[in-house]
Amino acid sequence: MLSERIERLRPSPIRRILAVADRPGMVSFAGGLPATETLPSWSASVDPSVLQYGPSQGDAVLREAVSAQLTALGLDAPADRVMILSGSQQGIDLAAKLLIDAGTPTAVESPTYLAALQVFRLYGARLVGLDQVGGGGARLAYAIPTFANPTGRCASPAERDTLADACLRSGTVLFEDDPYRDLAYAPLPATPIATRMRGGSWIYQGSFSKTFAPGLRLGFLAASEDLFTPLVMLKESVDLHSSRLSQRIVLDAIESPGWPARLAGLVDFYRGRRDPFAAALDRHFAGLAEWETPPGGLFFWLRLTSPIDTRTLLDESLRRGVAFMPGEEFYPGEPEVGHLRLNFSHAAPADVDRGLATLADLLREQAA
Incomplete structure (x- = not known):
């Protein structure tokens, strides 16, 4: 199921330590954390702690807020299986690192998101159509079923059922990219495909770029239990964690009564x-x-x-x-x-x- 490179990856002990460094009473001689007192306080409304290192998965309160939104959509997405990303394209890159080796069959729509094609090609994927999922001919199936990029099309409930069933029967990992969900101009039945993936392997991804600010470079993903831990390890090896300042700005926005x-x-x-x-x-x-x-x-x-x-x-x-x-x-x-x-x-x-x-x-x- 997983790529060859994942076998060489090991959890970072430093990241485990940093994840609990802010716990009350904890004395840390481990990571290279500067003293919180020395960090700039450039805004009275911003706690200087957001300029400190943080957990790779993301701010706990923001993950809880994202989890609540995803759970309301019907996803099995507790906060401990939500990760904050440095832009949603990072999620595509992490999934590709996890699942794609040279020649790995990877099912995509045609046409589909250009940046995803770039990433999959970079890792040597052999791109095939979504119709090849059911026969076990793909390790990963990437889809944007809700207001697809570039076509703007919204998949029907029957099409969503079909893809979920094909992934479950063949053991294919579903990657559902869903950055446009909140920009619906008419009521449509658009329940995420990942809600149909109980017992299967899946990744569901969204973004704050379209609803808040792309310059903050912040997205999120949730994943099935078998995939989440290796995805976190991969993020640890890339950027440690997404910007805590960006996370705080987004958290303040989505928890505001005006959201x-x-x-x-x-x-x-x-x-x-x-x-x-x-x-x-x-x-x-x-x-x-x-x-x-x-x-x-x-x-x-x-x-x-x-x-x-x-x-x-x-x-x-x-x-x-x-x-x-x-x-x-x-x-x-x-x-x-x-x-x-x-x-x-x-x-x-x-x-x-x-x-x-x-x-x-x-x-x-x-x-x-």
């Missing part, structure tokens, strides 16, 4: 950007492409009616002042030519019409 209102406001704000973007697509891309208005997330996925490898358009588009993501980059194998991923959350409404008009003109020129 539910913030999430509701985000949904309203992004819906207010999605809908005018869809109208602008109708104006400029009619006849050039086909698309569906995404029910959540941050992206439109366009299929060009006259397929062009959109990677060849990027340089000229940038020269004209418009950035986009070529769709071909999101395919694990031979790309399906003629797709674009367009983000609708960032550009100001006043710029959307001009940008889409420029991009549509470029496509017409290329088609001609």
